[in-house]
Amino acid sequence: MSIHFVNAAVIYPDRVEQGFVTVEGHRIKAAGTGLPETGPGDQVYDLRGKYLSPGFVEIHSHGAGGCDFMDGTAEAVITAAKTHLQHGTTTLFPTTLAASREEILNSIDGLRLARRIMTDGPELPGLHMEGPYLNRKQKGAIDEQYIRDPQREEYEEFIFYGQGAISRWTLAPELPGAMEFARCLRDHGIVPSMGHTDVEYGQVLEAYHNGINHVTHLYSAMSGMVRRGGFRYPGLIESAFCIGDLTVEVIADGCHLPVEILEMVYRLKGPDKVALTCDSMRCAGQNVKESVLGSLKNGQRVIIEDDVAKMPDRTAFAGSIATDDRLVRVMYHQARVPLWDCMRMMSLTPASIMGLADQVGSIMPGKTANLISFDEDIRVNGVMVQGSVAFGSFGAGK
Incomplete structure (x- = not known):
């Protein structure tokens, strides 16, 4: 089962781009523009334009x-x-x-x-x-x-x-x-x-x-x-x-x-x-x-x-x-x-x-799925650690 964040303003190290991020297990599986391919049993969170960034x-x-x-x-x-x-x-x-x-x-x-x-x-x-x-x-x-x-x-x-x-x-x-x-x-x-x-x-x-x-x-x-x-x-x-x-x-x-x-x-x-x-x-x-x-x-x-x-x-x-x-x-x-x-x-x-850049700190396939969501005022509404939601809610899920 995968978790998909869609309709997100995804923050990369050099830009903000509208798109999606897919998490599988503890790690980021994919990130890109548009919408991801979903399968039976997948969890989808619609961020409705909120920012999605590394924790x-x-x-x-x-x-x-x-x-x-x-x-x-x-x-x-x-x-x-x-x-x-x-x-x-x-x-x-x-x-x-x-x-x-x-x-x-x-x-x-x-x-x-x-x-x-x-x-x-x-x-x-x-x-x-x-x-x-x-x-x-x-x-x-x-x-x-x-x-x-x-x-x-x-x-x-x-x-x-x-x-x-x-x-x-x-x-x-x-x-x-x-x-x-x-x-x-x-x-x-x-x-x-x-x-x-x-x-x-x-x-x-x-x-x-x-x-x-x-x-x-x-x-x-x-x-x-x-x-x-x-x-x-x-x-x-x-x-x-x-x-x-x-x-x-x-x-x-x-x-x-x-x-x-x-x-x-x-x-x-x-x-x-x-x-x-x-x-x-x-x-x-x-x-x-x-x-x-x-x-x-x-x-x-x-x-x-x-x-x-x-x-x-x-x-x-x-x-x-x-x-x-x-x-x-x-x-x-x-x-x-x-x-x-x-x-x-x-x-x-x-x-x-701290020597951890290959594990955390940016949204990239293969890195640990430590992700947060927030609005324009930097009010955090959802926190994911190692692929599991640890605090709040990322929005409407299905």
Whole structure:
């Protein structure tokens, strides 16, 4: 039996085209214009002009729905993951914060158990570890007491304990031992990323040559150009534009970066080098005035106002409260980026960064059938994961 989506505005990486998509089992079987050939027992969904796109691929989120991935339980992981699913995210990399050894190990345990027991949720390929090997000068909202230099014995313990559960790791490349750490990550198939860092161009170039090809939340918690003795020295922000092959992610909630900067990053780097990320905290998908960044046990109190989380003294943002549909809405309606490029930055590009582009991120025969439907306002009405409807309805079926 096949599932057919018809009368859909199908979003491909380079265009939107009216047509159909056919799913068989877990995978996309066909896509094209017109109508598909159907057989007895096939399910047909008439989208009546709504958009059909690959599901969102979120590579940096700390939580949602009242739960943080640092809570360390499978229940917290599942609640946060399913909250994101309702907003179109079909592939999610839960993200940790700099924390104690015990809390990091608990987060690994929570992810592994959640992957075993969760049904009707997004795919969870692995963790994104944000720290603890960061620069205190660029700590942002991260608790300084948990920031430290890379220690081989410790990070090897996390890697071996994870048994493949860690997919990405953000570090500050200027720290002692950081290059050795980056090479270790590459040897274990873990994507290293630079963030919460005070690097200058020469150090960025060294990091790039040691396999650190991605920049965590561009502009947030990182160095910009400095001046010494009259001469200017580029920081990570400028280096991200100077080194063309570096990929970047931007928090496109419309608060962390002005819309004009979001449009500039898209224009200068291109949609194949820019990933959208929500970098959300636990209160994403909720209507609350206060929350906690990090675990309930050791996290920091934050306030919610102006559609963003802030530190209590309002000197800095503490994280996003956005879900991924909001990111696409901001880029499409405010930054005026073509919808297919918005979706590329929210699906295929992050999938490519994480080495998953042959499996997810675009509508192509043979790829996993992770699909979503939404209207012109990017309101998600249907979500399919691995060929099964996991949330909502795709419209009239027969």
